[in-house]
Amino acid sequence: EAGVTQSPTHLIKTSGQQATLRCSPISGHTSVYWYQQALGLGLQFLLWYDEGEERNRGNFPPRFSGRQFPNYSSELNVNALELEDSALYLCASKLGTGSPSLYNEQFFGPGTRLTVL
């Protein structure tokens, strides 16, 4: 079974540009999470999508946005890039909130390394 995939692996942008990061969840998973892993700041929750809807959002400015498509893949967009946005962006997927399990594990992709110059 294929795991969570993310593209691109690396992305280099300059300040002020826009970046688009993509995530394909494990087949059958309907929830997608985005996390930012920045140097010195650790892993921070960005966004959670389930069944096409945004369910929760972390403490990030509105220029961080995303969406989930009907096939449950997801896109993270970062507008007006700043140097501090340089980080590893991790996507995770899990079975949706409709699952009867006590807890559904989040499975992580390898990440997209975004560098802002």
Place this chain on the structure above:
Amino acid sequence: AQSVTQLDSQVPVFEEAPVELRCNYSSSVSVYLFWYVQYPNQGLQLLLKYLSGSTLVKGINGFEAEFNKSQTSFHLRKPSVHISDTAEYFCAVSVYGDKLIFGTGTRLQVFP
């Protein structure tokens, strides 16, 4: 709000020695607890989780952790480490299956 504190940013240890990575959490409600491992240039892999029941949890690669509610701790242990255990380890909490809240990580460096 919930928070996680990993008390050691780096833990050096020799191969075949035991190791303990410390994790304390703060929450006013019940939480689920996790340990993840991150190898260089890779995503996160779940080592083990505590949802309920027995406070001693066994995970993959010979790791185990003990949930201590009174001390709000969830320390990770391994009786004998290998070079291949060199990685970054993250403790995390989750409320009702929502987002994961991570600690700052502990870098485990295993020396031959």
